[in-house]
Amino acid sequence: MAELFRRLGAVAGALVLGTVILWVLFLVVLPQLFMVDMSLRPHLPVPEQGGPADVRSLANYATLFANDAHRGIFLRTIFSAALVTVLALVVCYPVAYYLAQVARGPTAALLVLGLVVPFWVNEILRTFSWFLILSRNGLLNQVLMGLGLTEAPLNMGGVGAVMVGMVYAYILFMVFPLYNAIESLDRNQIEAARDLGASWPRIHARVVVPHAKPGIAVGCIMTFMLAAGTVAVPQLLEALPGGTNARWFTQVIYSLFFDGGDWNSGAAYAFALLVSCVIFIFVMMRVFRVGIADVAK
Amino acid sequence: MLAGQSVTLERVSMAFGDFVAVRNADLHIEAGEFFSFLGPSGCGKTTILRLISGFNEPTGGVIRIGGADMAGIGPNRRPTALIFQNLALFPLMKVWENVAFGLEARGVARAERRRRAGELLELVALEGQGEKLVSALSGGQRQRVAIARALAVEPAVLLLDEPLSALDLKLRQKMRAELRTIQQKTGVTFVYITHDQGEALTMSDRIAVMSHGRIEQVGTADAIYRAPASAFVATFVGESNVLAGRVIGTSGDEAILETAHGSLAGRNPHGLDAGARAQLVVRPERCRLLDGDAPGNRLAGTVERLDFEGAFVSLVVRLDDGAEVTAQLANDGSLPRLKPGTPVAIGFAAEAALLLPVAGDG
Numbered sequence: 001m002a003e004l005f006r007r008l009g010a011v012a013g014a015l016v017l018g019t020v021i022l023w024v025l026f027l028v029v030l031p032q033l034f035m036v037d038m039s040l041r042p043h044l045p046v047p048e049q050g051g052p053a054d055v056r057s058l059a060n061y062a063t064l065f066a067n068d069a070h071r072g073i074f075l076r077t078i079f080s081a082a083l084v085t086v087l088a089l090v091v092c093y094p095v096a097y098y099l100a101q102v103a104r105g106p107t108a109a110l111l112v113l114g115l116v117v118p119f120w121v122n123e124i125l126r127t128f129s130w131f132l133i134l135s136r137n138g139l140l141n142q143v144l145m146g147l148g149l150t151e152a153p154l155n156m157g158g159v160g161a162v163m164v165g166m167v168y169a170y171i172l173f174m175v176f177p178l179y180n181a182i183e184s185l186d187r188n189q190i191e192a193a194r195d196l197g198a199s200w201p202r203i204h205a206r207v208v209v210p211h212a213k214p215g216i217a218v219g220c221i222m223t224f225m226l227a228a229g230t231v232a233v234p235q236l237l238e239a240l241p242g243g244t245n246a247r248w249f250t251q252v253i254y255s256l257f258f259d260g261g262d263w264n265s266g267a268a269y270a271f272a273l274l275v276s277c278v279i280f281i282f283v284m285m286r287v288f289r290v291g292i293a294d295v296a297k
Numbered sequence: 298m299l300a301g302q303s304v305t306l307e308r309v310s311m312a313f314g315d316f317v318a319v320r321n322a323d324l325h326i327e328a329g330e331f332f333s334f335l336g337p338s339g340c341g342k343t344t345i346l347r348l349i350s351g352f353n354e355p356t357g358g359v360i361r362i363g364g365a366d367m368a369g370i371g372p373n374r375r376p377t378a379l380i381f382q383n384l385a386l387f388p389l390m391k392v393w394e395n396v397a398f399g400l401e402a403r404g405v406a407r408a409e410r411r412r413r414a415g416e417l418l419e420l421v422a423l424e425g426q427g428e429k430l431v432s433a434l435s436g437g438q439r440q441r442v443a444i445a446r447a448l449a450v451e452p453a454v455l456l457l458d459e460p461l462s463a464l465d466l467k468l469r470q471k472m473r474a475e476l477r478t479i480q481q482k483t484g485v486t487f488v489y490i491t492h493d494q495g496e497a498l499t500m501s502d503r504i505a506v507m508s509h510g511r512i513e514q515v516g517t518a519d520a521i522y523r524a525p526a527s528a529f530v531a532t533f534v535g536e537s538n539v540l541a542g543r544v545i546g547t548s549g550d551e552a553i554l555e556t557a558h559g560s561l562a563g564r565n566p567h568g569l570d571a572g573a574r575a576q577l578v579v580r581p582e583r584c585r586l587l588d589g590d591a592p593g594n595r596l597a598g599t600v601e602r603l604d605f606e607g608a609f610v611s612l613v614v615r616l617d618d619g620a621e622v623t624a625q626l627a628n629d630g631s632l633p634r635l636k637p638g639t640p641v642a643i644g645f646a647a648e649a650a651l652l653l654p655v656a657g658d659g
């Protein structure tokens with residue numbers, strides 16, 4: 001803080017700091033408070049708002065737990081987001097390790113490029129490409145039929161499709177924190193462990209993973225938050241033939257706000273999701289024994 | 298228990314693409330020997346160590362440890378332990394866990410690991426430091442943790458890559474003595490890499506001097522110092538004056554070299570014949586100041602400077618063609634006043650000088 005003023009001078013420093021404070025206040029703190037307030041009020045017709053019936057209670061939150069369908073979707077969303085996170089970690093760890101410690105020079109650059117380029121395309125289009133690949137006359141079915149593995153096209157929709165799409169959608173948010181963390185590990189430590197007779201699983205368990213913990217935590221947090229908060233990916237991929245049309249919790253919130261017009265319940269649901277995500281972050285930080293400072297790096 | 302094994306290199310070469318980092322290395326290191334590789338930066342020392350430890354497979358030749366061919370055997374299955382140039386201790390583990398890591402990899406139970414780590418820490422004078430993190434130790438202590446960690450796997454050959462280079466002079470000297478003691482106590486073969494000739498000369502049973510991927514000479518410190526095999530060795534191990542010329546005559550085991558500074562006589566162990574191009578090397582401490590027209594080897598020039606070094610002074614003489622030769626003279630009060638520019642002559646006995654063939658000359 002003092003550093004900021006020393007470098008920019010009083011006027012410019014105050015301007016920068018002021019802007020940041022205003023930004024956080026108006027775009028983060030106030031809307032959230034407004035949401036919380038709204039979530040505590042009943043959904044009333046306009047004339048009754050502010051009237052005697054407009055008292056704050058936890059009724060909207062209670063519905064979330066009382067309504068079997070909504071509670072089910074909520075729990076399934078949290079569980080699915082956690083599953084996406086785990087899958088993304090499993091897929092990305094070897095990739096990140098390979099990029100960070102094994103690949104050299106042009107190969108490494110090419111691989112990174114191959115990972116990044118698809119992400120120049122927007123999330124919806126990327127997901128839609130999975131829709132095309134997995135649809136009835138899509139690429140995968142054509143390949144399978146071309147190879148004679150199946151006669152008729154398969155229905156590829158369902159939980160698997162959504163998982164694939166989600167993992168792919170957020171792969172970079174997992175790969176790059178992991179890559180950064182693993183890349184900073186002195187290769188000599190890996191070789192020293194190997195020289196001392198350790199097997200590859202042990203080298204990873206005792207040397208690489210402990211070193212990469214902050215990166216793993218960041219990757220998991222980002223992936224989980226994005227997966228829990230997405231609307232587009234499940235909406236698109238659940239529409240595949242064979243899909244269960246199971247809804248994602250964000251879709252419930254969306255329809256409460258925009259279809260039902262029940263902003264109060266919507267706000268309560270949204271806030272409940274936010275709180276769950278924050279709890280998830282703290283659990284992750286606890287599990288990986290990393291502090292805020294490590295994560296912010 | 299610990300016991301050393303021999304290491305043999307048979308025409309070992311290592312090429313990285315077009316670049317040959319090690320060329321036709323032939324070498325036999327005895328079991329239980331303290332053997333050093335000495336050479337300037339980039340001459341291929343680390344590469345040789347990585348070949349012996351199994352991180353790289355040689356592009357040519359055979360490496361044997363205890364007589365067994367090591368081809369295709371990975372670093373985790375060789376009876377070697379490597380101490381890295383930067384130690385590569387595990388910063389997130391406690392000191393004792395670092396030491397016991399090799400045992401952990403071998404599936405030794407935790408209680409037994411703790412006990413053995415304790416013993417090893419005692420061996421390297423670090424008892425009671427096991428619960429600390431590596432980051433809480435001083436440079437010399439970390440050094441010793443690295444040694445203990447390597448010894449824990451009971452290697453037959455301990456490979457050390459300039460392990461003392463990061464320490465200050467005092468600590469370095471202390472650690473040299475400790476390393477030597479540990480080597481003698483354990484009987485493990487030590488293969489030690491250094492670019493510091495003092496380190497190599499004081500610690501080693503034998504030394505291999507390397508230059509540009511080639512082993513120039515193998516021998517005891519004394520033999521290498523007394524009879525360097527090449528001008529490179531003569532100047533890299535200790536200082537030497539080197540004068541080039543052509544052999545004009547031989548008599549017994551001595552020969553006369555015709556140089557730009559007149560004829561000079563020296564020992565001729567390589568049996569160079571008249572007409573061969575050769576280099577004469579002579580140590581500064583074997584040179585003396587001549588007065589009058591004394592017969593024998595004589596180099597005339599003017600005083601360039603006089604460096605006071607305590608017990609002796611280094612007299613740098615500029616010869617007629619601009620070349621410099623150095624004489625190390627005892628500072629015993631007998632020296633005349635030698636101002637820069639004073640004409641002087643220095644001389645040396647023929648048996649103090651050595652004639653060496655010029656590389657690439659038949």
Ligand SMILES: Nc1ncnc2c1ncn2[C@@H]1O[C@H](COP(=O)(O)OP(=O)(O)OP(=O)(O)O)[C@@H](O)[C@H]1O
Nearest residue numbers: 313316318336337338339340341342343344345492
């Ligand atoms: N993996 C590699 N790929 C290409 N060249 C390499 C590789 N490893 C080493 N070299 C080259 O081989 C030569 C010898 O390297 P090495 O590390 O063995 O030197 P060194 O004698 O240990 O030097 P220093 O005293 O600086 O550690 C160097 O020129 C280096 O650039």
Ligand SMILES: [Mg+2]
Nearest residue numbers: 342343382458
């Ligand atoms: Mg080296």
